[in-house]
Amino acid sequence: MSNRYCALAIICWLALSGISRPVTAHHGGIGIEGDLVEWALNIDQWQEEQIDQGHRIKFLAYPRQPVRGGRTRLIFEIQAVATGAYVGGLSMQLRMQTPDGATRTVPLPETTGVTAYYETAVEFAQVGEHRLTAISTTPDISFQATFQRQVSPSVLLGDWATITGNLTVLATFTMTWVGLLVAVQRRFATFQMDPNP
């Protein structure tokens, strides 16, 4: 009997400790708004950084995964490594190399009101890996950094990772649907066999 009370006490403690968790608690892989998971996943943006000539070049892309024909914002944030100060007032360019090797250069103007943010918006016309090089053309301040982004043909099709992900979600949907049908069928069959429960 005492074992039963002990087990019940442990279960109640577990339940109460679960209820008293803060609202930022994370359950089963779903990240709550503002959660560390969302930050870590870069859900709304892609970000990575490089250091060159004493400057940290932080690259951000919105949305995270560029899709052919879709508008993608490319932002480069420049920071001095030694002082940590954000570096505004630079003259910047973006050199884009498409998968077929063609290159074009576009200006990277500093975003009004946001110091050290150099931004442009592009539409990727080709599928595949694009090389994006941010270059400082400011006299006496020379640095550059190259980043690579894979452009997908659509939100449904793309590389193996995209196809695997979509097929996996489709398989789970199918399994859930079959389970729902079986469950409904069981209830219908029960009703047929036992009309007067």
Add this chain to the structure above:
Amino acid sequence: MKPVLDYLSTFLHLIGMLLLAGGHIWFGVFTAMAERHQRRMDEQVLAAHLPVLANGFGVGILLLFGSGLLKLLLWGEPGLIFLPDLYGWILLSKLLLYMIIVANGIIIERRYLPVVRAVGGEMTAAWAQVKMRARFNLALILIVVVLGETLRFSRL
């Protein structure tokens, strides 16, 4: 609209977890206690309520899948599950385990539940199978929960 759907999907995912994981935990505890104390009556009561429990588990599964899918659609990542990042592999593992859980539930629902319901209070091999498979599902559900917690640290 997006924040509302975001909140709703999280909330429903939690409710689904409560129904499925919580239900399996309580079912496992009660069947273990009944077995340990050799209380035939307790097991009969549990077996009699199995269809109701199955309804709850089914609702839990639907809530979990629906809210999870809604979240993935809201995030809008091509490929949906963030492959080939580490997060994607963990999410893929969760989904594969989810499919095993659902398949096991379908077997219980299709093969054993009608037998348990038909024979009433009799403790049969079907009832033993239900208990064994429910415990197996509980183990898988706990692994999925652990993987869910692992997601938090996968990219930190």
